[in-house]
Amino acid sequence: MKSDKLREKILPYLFVAPAMVFLLIFTLYPLIYMIYISFTDWTLVSKTKNFVGWENFVYIWQRADFLNALGNTFFYTFWTVLTLMVASMLFAVWLHKDTRLNNFTRTAMFTPHVIALLSVSMVWSWLMNEDTGLLNMLLQTFGLPTSRWLNSSDTAMGSIVLVSWWQSVGYYTLILFAALQGVPSEIYEAADLDSAGPINRFFRITLPMISPQVFLCLITMTIGSFKVFESIKVMTAGGPGKSTQVLVYYIYNTAFAMQFKIGIASAAGVVLLFIVGLLTILYFAFLSKKVFYQ
Amino acid sequence: MENPKNAAVSPQQKALQKIIWVLGAMAKLAIVVVFVFPFLWMLSTSLKTYNEAIAYPPTLLMAQPQWENFITVWNSGNYPLYFRNSIVVTLTILAIQLVVSVPCAYALARYKFRGAGLCFAIVLMAFMVPGQLTFVSIYIMFANADLLGTLWPQILPFGANAFGIFMLRQAFKQIPQEIIESARLDNGSELSIMFRILLPMAKSSLVAVTLFSFISRWNDYFWPFVMTNIDEIRPLTVAIAQLRDSENGSKWQIVMAGNVILVMPILVVYMFLHKRIINGFVYAGIK
Numbered sequence: 001m002k003s004d005k006l007r008e009k010i011l012p013y014l015f016v017a018p019a020m021v022f023l024l025i026f027t028l029y030p031l032i033y034m035i036y037i038s039f040t041d042w043t044l045v046s047k048t049k050n051f052v053g054w055e056n057f058v059y060i061w062q063r064a065d066f067l068n069a070l071g072n073t074f075f076y077t078f079w080t081v082l083t084l085m086v087a088s089m090l091f092a093v094w095l096h097k098d099t100r101l102n103n104f105t106r107t108a109m110f111t112p113h114v115i116a117l118l119s120v121s122m123v124w125s126w127l128m129n130e131d132t133g134l135l136n137m138l139l140q141t142f143g144l145p146t147s148r149w150l151n152s153s154d155t156a157m158g159s160i161v162l163v164s165w166w167q168s169v170g171y172y173t174l175i176l177f178a179a180l181q182g183v184p185s186e187i188y189e190a191a192d193l194d195s196a197g198p199i200n201r202f203f204r205i206t207l208p209m210i211s212p213q214v215f216l217c218l219i220t221m222t223i224g225s226f227k228v229f230e231s232i233k234v235m236t237a238g239g240p241g242k243s244t245q246v247l248v249y250y251i252y253n254t255a256f257a258m259q260f261k262i263g264i265a266s267a268a269g270v271v272l273l274f275i276v277g278l279l280t281i282l283y284f285a286f287l288s289k290k291v292f293y294q
Numbered sequence: 295m296e297n298p299k300n301a302a303v304s305p306q307q308k309a310l311q312k313i314i315w316v317l318g319a320m321a322k323l324a325i326v327v328v329f330v331f332p333f334l335w336m337l338s339t340s341l342k343t344y345n346e347a348i349a350y351p352p353t354l355l356m357a358q359p360q361w362e363n364f365i366t367v368w369n370s371g372n373y374p375l376y377f378r379n380s381i382v383v384t385l386t387i388l389a390i391q392l393v394v395s396v397p398c399a400y401a402l403a404r405y406k407f408r409g410a411g412l413c414f415a416i417v418l419m420a421f422m423v424p425g426q427l428t429f430v431s432i433y434i435m436f437a438n439a440d441l442l443g444t445l446w447p448q449i450l451p452f453g454a455n456a457f458g459i460f461m462l463r464q465a466f467k468q469i470p471q472e473i474i475e476s477a478r479l480d481n482g483s484e485l486s487i488m489f490r491i492l493l494p495m496a497k498s499s500l501v502a503v504t505l506f507s508f509i510s511r512w513n514d515y516f517w518p519f520v521m522t523n524i525d526e527i528r529p530l531t532v533a534i535a536q537l538r539d540s541e542n543g544s545k546w547q548i549v550m551a552g553n554v555i556l557v558m559p560i561l562v563v564y565m566f567l568h569k570r571i572i573n574g575f576v577y578a579g580i581k
Binding site for chain 2: 037108113276
């Protein structure tokens with residue numbers, strides 16, 4: 001019996017220890033290290049790290065390229081989240097019945113989400129190719145004006161939003177569809193008796209009933225958008241000009257690509273951490289209020 | 295259509311409903327095309343000649359499948375090595391995650407101990423922190439440890455899978471306590487109870503977690519792009535990205551052939567296991 005007691009006491013710590021070691025080394029420590037470095041003048045070429053206070057933050061705040069990257073990130077996030085939210089909600093409601101055709105449609109819509117974003121970005125670069133891409137050929141065939149897509153600073157960011165939307169909309173449709181399955185059908189039957197119209201019914205019953213999931217989707221989408229990098233790296237490399245430079249791209253360029261200014265890159269990283277942290281707190285504050293995991 | 299009210303509608307209304315249904319079905323098929331066609335276009339381009347690829351008007355089928363496009367890709371770099379790296383990295387991560395996550399999830403689900411809440415909070419936090427926030431620090435850590443020329447920087451940061459721990463914890467919680475008690479009476483060690491009795495019972499969660507991990511690791515480009523500086527440790531994604539920047543970059547049929555190589559394993563798995571994969575992803579989204 002005594003060894004049982006001991007086992008009960010020590011075993012759980014042995015069980016969680018490996019996971020905690022990994023999470024502390026590769027999640028928590030890097031964040032703390034980044035905050036520390038953001039207050040130093042460290043570059044990969046210099047050996048010394050001097051404490052410089054808020055200097056890096058003041059510096060990036062005055063740099064046009066950082067503000068441009070920040071602005072582009074907000075632009076991308078705003079349009080991606082808005083179009084994703086509206087579309088996935090419409091799709092989820094439209095495809096909510098459990099029929100074969102609907103299941104097939106939802107599965108097809110989800111496919112791009114399991115494919116490497118790298119390949120998704122490349123096939124869309126090809127479709128959007130200005131001279132020989134399929135999209136412009138189609139537009140031409142129907143007598144519509146063609147677009148410069150990724151080649152013009154006016155349309156490049158919009159094109160990237162379109163690709164992100166295409167890759168993710170099936171995923172969020174499925175999540176909201178799962179949420180809709182949780183709405184008791186009696187509520188709709190009651191509404192049918194009240195002969196509420198479909199639009200009325202959506203805003204007065206459906207939306208309030210699935211609002212927790214909608215809110216969580218909203219935050220997941222926003223965090224996902226703030227960390228955008230791969231698609232931009234592949235499709236425009238930040239161009240044309242600097243029209244698709246985003247925050248992570250700025251961090252990467254400052255840290256590695258040519259400048260090796262780790263201190264300044266970390267300061268930009270702290271800005272991103274601040275945004276993601278705020279959203280995460282919102283997420284969990286909301287989750288703990290709703291407590292629907294137990 | 296199942297609505298009982300429909301029994302009372304006039305034939306005209308019935309016809310109208312039929313038309314609406316047909317229009318809806320057509321719209322749904324159009325959506326299927328929008329989401330699947332780009333992959334068909336990728337495949338079709340990969341089998342064309344350059345002139346066919348850029349021809350106007352475009353054609354879906356090629357006169358003769360150009361299988362040599364794939365050979366061109368394969369010979370443009372050390373592809374057997376990239377392929378091997380992708381497989382080694384992905385499988386090693388899955389193995390470490392299994393060994394690390396299962397005991398952690400088991401302890402969090404089944405034991406009351408001081409600090410359990412804190413551990414769970416760390417798991418949840420790790421869930422929300424993207425690699426885009428940690429890559430600079432982790433790169434420096436591996437540089438200091440002199441491991442940048444190895445595969446470890448692509449493997450170790452993913453050793454603990456926060457989402458997997460979370461999901462397995464849920465699954466373990468649902469297993470009745472009596473089963474564990476009776477196994478203990480049979481003198482089973484805690485480890486054998488965990489791996490031989492509980493794990494099989496949480497099989498569907500485990501499969502979902504594993505598929506989710508496999509897909510995200512195989513597809514990842516950002517992390518290996520940042521962590522690899524020499525050719526010997528590159529995975530497939532980084533190699534395909536470089537194909538685009540090479541002399542073959544403007545030959546779309548070659549670039550698409552490279553992407554077909556990257557995408558095929560996942561598409562095949564998805565075709566057979568899409569139900570389980572979808573469950574895993576949806577669960578990750580709702581929690």
